[in-house]
Structure formats: structure tokens, C-alpha cells
Amino acid sequence: MSDSPDTRPAIEFRNVSYRLHGNGDAARALLHDLNLEVQRGETLVLLGRSGSGKTTTLKLINRLLTPSKGELLVDSRPISEWDVIRLRRMIGYVIQDVGLFPHFTVERNIGLVPKIEKWHTNRISKRVDELLQLVGLDPEIASRYPRELSGGQRQRVGVARALAADPPILLMDEPFGALDPITRAELQREFLNLQKRLRKTVVFVTHDLREALLLGTRIALMEAGRVIAVQTPEQFLASTEPLPSAYKDAFGTVL
Amino acid sequence: MNLYQFMLQNHTEVLELTLEHLWLVGISTILAVLIGIPLGILITRYPALNKPVLGGANIIQTIPSLALFGFLLPAPWIGERADRIAILALALYALLPMIRNTYVGIKGVDRAVIEAGRGMGMTDRQLLFQVELPLALGVIIAGVRVATVISVGLATIAAAIGAGGLGEYIFRGLAMVNNQVILAGAIPAAVMALLADISLGWVEKRLSPN
Numbered sequence: 001m002s003d004s005p006d007t008r009p010a011i012e013f014r015n016v017s018y019r020l021h022g023n024g025d026a027a028r029a030l031l032h033d034l035n036l037e038v039q040r041g042e043t044l045v046l047l048g049r050s051g052s053g054k055t056t057t058l059k060l061i062n063r064l065l066t067p068s069k070g071e072l073l074v075d076s077r078p079i080s081e082w083d084v085i086r087l088r089r090m091i092g093y094v095i096q097d098v099g100l101f102p103h104f105t106v107e108r109n110i111g112l113v114p115k116i117e118k119w120h121t122n123r124i125s126k127r128v129d130e131l132l133q134l135v136g137l138d139p140e141i142a143s144r145y146p147r148e149l150s151g152g153q154r155q156r157v158g159v160a161r162a163l164a165a166d167p168p169i170l171l172m173d174e175p176f177g178a179l180d181p182i183t184r185a186e187l188q189r190e191f192l193n194l195q196k197r198l199r200k201t202v203v204f205v206t207h208d209l210r211e212a213l214l215l216g217t218r219i220a221l222m223e224a225g226r227v228i229a230v231q232t233p234e235q236f237l238a239s240t241e242p243l244p245s246a247y248k249d250a251f252g253t254v255l
Numbered sequence: 256m257n258l259y260q261f262m263l264q265n266h267t268e269v270l271e272l273t274l275e276h277l278w279l280v281g282i283s284t285i286l287a288v289l290i291g292i293p294l295g296i297l298i299t300r301y302p303a304l305n306k307p308v309l310g311g312a313n314i315i316q317t318i319p320s321l322a323l324f325g326f327l328l329p330a331p332w333i334g335e336r337a338d339r340i341a342i343l344a345l346a347l348y349a350l351l352p353m354i355r356n357t358y359v360g361i362k363g364v365d366r367a368v369i370e371a372g373r374g375m376g377m378t379d380r381q382l383l384f385q386v387e388l389p390l391a392l393g394v395i396i397a398g399v400r401v402a403t404v405i406s407v408g409l410a411t412i413a414a415a416i417g418a419g420g421l422g423e424y425i426f427r428g429l430a431m432v433n434n435q436v437i438l439a440g441a442i443p444a445a446v447m448a449l450l451a452d453i454s455l456g457w458v459e460k461r462l463s464p465n
Binding site: 086087 | 365367368369370371372373374375376377378381385386389390
């Protein structure tokens with residue numbers, strides 16, 4: 001009987017600190033004593049200005065960085081106990097620069113993880129077709145190279161690639177940051193639709209309050225390597241605390 | 256007797272020396288590729304080795320070629336035959352462009368691409384063979400091209416220790432104070448260098464991504 005949904009958090013930060021190793025000025029603490037829980041199926045937005053530690057927080061989850069102190073759990077298991085390659089393959093990763101492989105076609109880009117997971121070729125091309133449609137692209141572009149695509153198309157391919165092996169967790173680092181406002185709005189809408197259907201656990205980094213309010217189930221506000229508050233968009237809007245207010249002021253005219 | 260007549264008359268010898276020359280350059284280049292490219296990859300993985308490896312290859316470059324041939328004379332097995340000495344010396348000179356271009360080529364791959372690959376769970380091996388090396392290939396081939404062209408020229412000096420090749424004509428011509436004989440060695444060597452440059456340039460273009 002599995003009628004009670006799994007209520008354990010998908011990702012847990014327990015007193016996590018991260019500092020750069022080095023001498024003197026090079027040794028800087030980037031994150032202080034972070035405590036954070038990401039629930040299954042929610043979109044947790046990390047909102048903060050440049051240098052507040054959002055991206056660092058994200059990279060700790062897929063172990064591109066290792067915490068200096070504290071513990072991180074994925075599926076209630078410390079990530080230090082996970083095989084790092086297994087861990088990363090169950091976590092989709094989308095970054096602002098997209099990072100598509102320029103020498104691979106769209107099909108090979110999207111099918112990369114399935115291929116290294118040794119899926120059958122037919123299954124991969126079926127999956128690629130399915131994913132291209134899912135992110136609103138014509139399956140015809142499967143044979144093209146990334147340089148032949150527009151910025152919006154590239155970012156869509158990036159999302160499709162992250163979803164390829166159906167990972168339960170998705171990390172997105174300002175995925176729509178480099179797009180023009182209209183394409184960005186389009187992709188944000190599509191992300192919402194997609195998320196309604198897929199119910200992935202998403203950690204989404206942005207410095208754009210509008211994007212955070214639109215996409216987030218909850219917003220974790222970060223400042224100088226600390227999480228200041230974790231709130232729903234409604235709570236955030238109602239908040240009279242200085243930092244949320246400062247954000248609302250900064251975005252005041254466009255909210 | 257003009258150059259054309261000289262080469263026609265001695266065409267078997269010209270051909271023989273050309274083939275010898277090709278052999279010296281070919282084998283030494285292959286050796287340098289087999290050693291240099293892995294070393295270049297190694298120093299992208301272990302930055303601490305960067306300075307000693309590149310520094311070592313750099314120092315080799317500063318040794319005058321005649322002196323290097325001389326240094327290798329007493330080496331066991333190698334020193335027994337002049338062509339072995341020549342091949343090793345040429346390979347040593349070719350190392351620097353191979354190592355440096357491999358290193359620079361891999362380091363020049365877009366960080367976002369590497370990060371995305373690593374974040375998606377590619378192993379270091381998969382990243383190297385599926386992403387870094389293919390994307391660096393153009394730069395690596397450019398290194399092979401530079402090394403080969405330099406080797407064709409340097410290999411003429413190998414004749415000084417009796418390793419053969421087109422340098423034979425150059426040294427003979429110098430001794431006889433006969434420009435025709437010098438040119439009979441120098442022109443085929445120059446043509447060989449040009450052809451190597453053009454063909455490897457073509458390969459470089461074909462294998463460069465984008």
C-alpha cells in the first residue's frame with residue numbers, strides 16, 4: 001500500500017558551510033551554516049544577488065563542490081555515501097550557459113545520459129523525440145548542431161537534456177537569464193506547465209524576483225552566504241522585513 | 256650540369272634519401288605524438304606536473320641540434336645506430352608543441368560544457384574522450400603540424416651523424432662548394448615541409464569542431 005506519499009524531504013542541508021581553500025584572502029567563507037529542506041515535487045527558488053551563494057549552494061547538491069562542514073542528504077542519505085556518478089545521473093542540471101556539446105547533434109546532446117547509461121539505441125531516439133515535443137521543439141531539429149539554434153531553442157534543448165533519463169531532481173542555475181524578455185516569459189510559462197505534469201523536485205537559482213514569484217513553490221532568500229528566510233511567494237509579498245522589502249522596491253515598477 | 260640534370264641523373268639516390276628523410280620524420284613524429292599527447296593530457300589532470308613537464312620540454316628545445324645528436328651518441332642501444340639517434344632527437348624536439356597544444360587545446364574547451372558534462376554524471380574518462388579531446392583536436396593537430404614542419408628541416412642535420420636523409424646532399428654540397436648539390440637536398444626537403452604543412456592543415460580544418 002503506497003497511498004501515503006513520501007513526506008521525507010528530497011534534499012536536506014544540515015549546517016552546511018563552504019569555504020574556498022587557500023591562503024589569506026583566497027580563503028573565503030562562501031556559505032555559513034546553511035539549513036534547508038527541499039520537499040519532493042516542489043520548486044524551491046534560491047533568490048539572491050550576485051555573490052550571495054546561490055550557485056555554490058546548487059553545486060553542493062550534485063557534488064560539483066564538497067561542503068567544508070555539515071552534511072547534505074539526498075533521499076535521506078548523506079551524499080558523501082552516494083556514488084558520485086550515480087548521484088549526478090539522478091539529478092538533472094541546467095545552467096545559464098547551457099553547456100551543450102558543440103560537436104554533438106541535438107539528438108546526441110539530449111541522449112547523452114541515456115547513452116552512457118547504455119540504453120538501447122531505439123529507446124534513446126524515441127526518448128529524444130518525446131523530449132523535444134515536451135519542451136516545444138520540432139523533432140526535425142534532432143539532427144542539427146547547437147550553433148544552428150537560437151538561444152531559446154538551445155535552452156530548451158538544455159532542459160530536454162537534463163530530463164533525458166527522467167531524474168527525480170532538477171537543478172537549474174539561472175536557466176533563462178541570458179534570454180530576451182519575450183523568450184524568457186515563454187520558457188517560464190512552459191516550465192510551469194511542464195512542472196505541473198512532471199512534479200520534479202526542482203531547485204531553481206535566480207536573481208529575478210518576478211521569476212521567483214512566478215515559478216517558486218517556496219523562495220529561499222539568500223544574502224552573503226546565508227539563507228535569510230524561506231517563504232511562499234504570498235508570504236514574501238506580504239513580508240515587511242527589510243530584505244524582502246528591498247527586493248520588492250527594486251522590482252516595484254515591474255511587479 | 257644544372258640542378259635538373261643532376262637530379263635526373265641521380266634520381267634513385269634522390270628518391271632513396273627522400274624516403275630516408277620521410278622515415279626519420281615519420282617515425283619521430285609518431286613517437287612524439289605517442290608521448291606528447293598523453294603527457295599533455297596528464298598535466299591537465301595534475302596541475303603540479305605542469306611546470307616541470309613543460310619546462311623540461313622547453314629546455315630540450317634550447318639544446319642546439321648538433322649538440323643533442325652528440326649527447327645521444329653514448330646512449331646504450333640508441334647510440335648503436337645513427338638513425339636511432341636522429342629519430343630520438345627529432346622526437347624530443349617535437350615534444351614541446353605536442354604537449355603544449357594538447358594542454359592548451361583541452362584547457363581551452365568551454366568551461367560551461369565541461370561543467371555541464373560533469374554535472375550530468377560523466378566520468379572523467381568519458382569527459383576526456385567524448386568531450387575534451389574531440390573539442391581540442393583541431394589545436395592538437397595544429398601542434399602536430401608545427402612539429403612535423405620543424406622536423407623536416409631539422410632532419411637534414413641528421414646527416415651530420417650519418418643518419419642519412421636529404422641532409423646528405425646538403426653536407427656533400429657544402430664540402431664540394433657546389434650549390435647544385437646543396438639544392439638537390441634542400442629543395443625536396445622544402446617541398447616535403449610544404450606538403451606536410453598543407454596536408455596537416457587540411458586535416459586540422461576537417462577535425463576542428465564548428
